[in-house]
């Protein structure tokens with residue numbers, strides 16, 4: 001029996017999901033040496049509130065107080081075979097910058113031969129009229145470090161002394177958790193699914209232990225790694241547990257991870273970046289190979305605003 005994969009071009013013969021590399025990886029720099037100088041009002045983010053990778057860039061833009069410097073437009077969470085689309089609706093809108101109907105138009109404007117999957121997030125340059133980058137990893141760093149002239153925020157999510165350790169933990173979390181839920185959810189064989197799901201929960205168990213004695217992953221202050229983990233944790237019980245069959249445990253069953261999730265969620269400005277309506281409708285309706293009926297579950301009941309008890313950890 002052949003099982004149809006959600007993204008057939010990114011499926012190994014063994015049934016593993018192998019994510020495509022990012023297509024555009026140019027950089028905005030404070031000194032302009034890259035050809036894309038940092039500036040206020042020049043760059044625009046195209047995002048989906050549903051997407052964890054896009055969510056990371058939304059969070060850095062928020063934490064670094066760059067909302068007046070870098071514009072943002074969100075796509076419709078429901079994606080059909082034409083890809084991400086700009087339409088009016090709750091939490092999403094038409095594209096006031098370029099008048100694109102589909103995000104694909106930004107990709108073909110940048111590379112007329114673009115043949116890969118069209119993904120969010122995208123940073124668009126309104127001067128040269130092309131995509132600078134669609135790599136959320138790179139975009140997090142750019143927003144953190146290159147626009148400091150336009151913000152009063154002293155926050156540094158990638159501090160010099162921790163970079164090596166941050167890179168290392170980012171890789172562990174990406175492979176086992178961020179992409180781990182997708183590897184479980186998009187697997188098309190029992191063995192591949194089981195391997196991915198087991199790895200995921202082993203990693204969550206390790207992170208649970210790490211967070212027993214530290215408020216954040218690296219101690220008393222959060223860094224980019226915390227927000228990279230957050231975007232998966234906040235979606236976990238609502239979509240990955242059911243839709244992606246990551247159901248050994250829920251995040252609410254982990255005392256430290258759940259307190260940590262609440263703590264991050266209650267950080268100034270963050271709750272308004274979490275849109276459960278978009279998150280749930282996107283996954284359950286768009287991945288029609290996994291959920292052919294498109295029915296969106298009504299649960300879970302989840303209170304992220306309750307006490308987190310984490311301030312006692314230095």
Ligand SMILES: N[C@@H](CCC(=O)N[C@@H](CS)C(=O)NCC(=O)O)C(=O)O
Pocket residue numbers: 019022050051052053054083117118119120121134135136137
């Ligand atoms: N660029 C991201 C991946 C971004 C990504 O895969 N976004 C998804 C949404 S969560 C997407 O846009 N998918 C479009 C599609 O599958 O057609 C990375 O660094 O891994």
